[in-house]
Amino acid sequence: MTNAAEVVSIDFAKAGGMVAGIVQDVKSDEVLMLGFLNEESYRRTIETGFVTFWSRTRAKLWMKGETSGNRLRVISASTDCDNDALLFRVEVEGDGLVCHEGTVSCFTKPIEIGSK
Amino acid sequence: MTNAAEVVSIDFAKAGGMVAGIVQDVKSDEVLMLGFLNEESYRRTIETGFVTFWSRTRAKLWMKGETSGNRLRVISASTDCDNDALLFRVEVEGDGLVCHEGTVSCFTKPIEIGSK
Numbered sequence: 001m002t003n004a005a006e007v008v009s010i011d012f013a014k015a016g017g018m019v020a021g022i023v024q025d026v027k028s029d030e031v032l033m034l035g036f037l038n039e040e041s042y043r044r045t046i047e048t049g050f051v052t053f054w055s056r057t058r059a060k061l062w063m064k065g066e067t068s069g070n071r072l073r074v075i076s077a078s079t080d081c082d083n084d085a086l087l088f089r090v091e092v093e094g095d096g097l098v099c100h101e102g103t104v105s106c107f108t109k110p111i112e113i114g115s116k
Numbered sequence: 117m118t119n120a121a122e123v124v125s126i127d128f129a130k131a132g133g134m135v136a137g138i139v140q141d142v143k144s145d146e147v148l149m150l151g152f153l154n155e156e157s158y159r160r161t162i163e164t165g166f167v168t169f170w171s172r173t174r175a176k177l178w179m180k181g182e183t184s185g186n187r188l189r190v191i192s193a194s195t196d197c198d199n200d201a202l203l204f205r206v207e208v209e210g211d212g213l214v215c216h217e218g219t220v221s222c223f224t225k226p227i228e229i230g231s232k
Binding site for chain 2: 099
C-alpha cells in the first residue's frame with residue numbers, strides 16, 4: 001500500500017510544482033538520467049513502481065521507457081533533507097540503454113574543469 | 117583554461133535560468149546531494165573546481181562547504197543529452213559529511229514503493 005503521508009511530504013511547492021528526480025542504476029551505481037516529477041507523476045511512480053516523469057517540454061506524464069521497453073523499475077527510493085529532490089535506484093528493463101541517443105546513461109558529454 | 121564553448125552550451129533558458137546539478141562521490145559512487153546552478157554559479161564551478169550552487173531559497177551564490185569545510189572538489193563533470201542537467205563526480209573535503217544534518221548524503225529518507 002502507498003503511504004499517503006510519504007506521498008504528500010515532498011515539497012512540490014518550492015519550485016513551481018516539480019522536483020528533480022535522479023535515476024541511479026542499483027547494480028552499477030551509475031547515474032543514468034535526471035528528470036522532473038510533479039505530484040501526479042510522483043504518485044504514479046510510487047503506485048506503479050516504475051519511474052514516471054513529468055515531461056516539461058511535452059507537458060505530459062511520461063513513464064520512461066514505456067515505448068522503448070527500457071522502463072526503470074524502482075528498487076528503492078529516497079528524498080533528501082529538504083524533501084525537494086528524489087533519488088530512484090533502479091533496474092533498467094529491456095536492453096538497458098536509458099538514453100534515447102543509445103547509451104546506458106544520458107550523462108555522456110564531459111565538461112572540462114578549469115582549475116585542473 | 118576554461119573552454120567558453122562548453123560554458124555556454126548548457127541550456128539554462130529551459131527552466132528559468134537554472135539547471136539541476138547532481139553530486140556523486142567519485143570513490144563510493146554514492147549520490148550525495150542535488151542543487152541548482154545558474155550560469156554564474158556554473159562558471160564559478162568550472163573556474164574554481166569546487167561545486168558552487170545558486171541557492172534558490174537565499175537567492176545567492178553558494179559554494180557548498182565553504183563554511184563547513186566540506187567543499188566538493190570536482191574530479192569530473194558532465195552534462196546530459198539535452199544539456200539541461202549536470203553531474204559532478206567529487207571528492208568531499210573535511211569530514212566528508214555533506215549534509216547539514218550530519219550525514220554523508222542528503223538522501224536519507226526512504227520512500228516506500230507501493231507495488232512491492
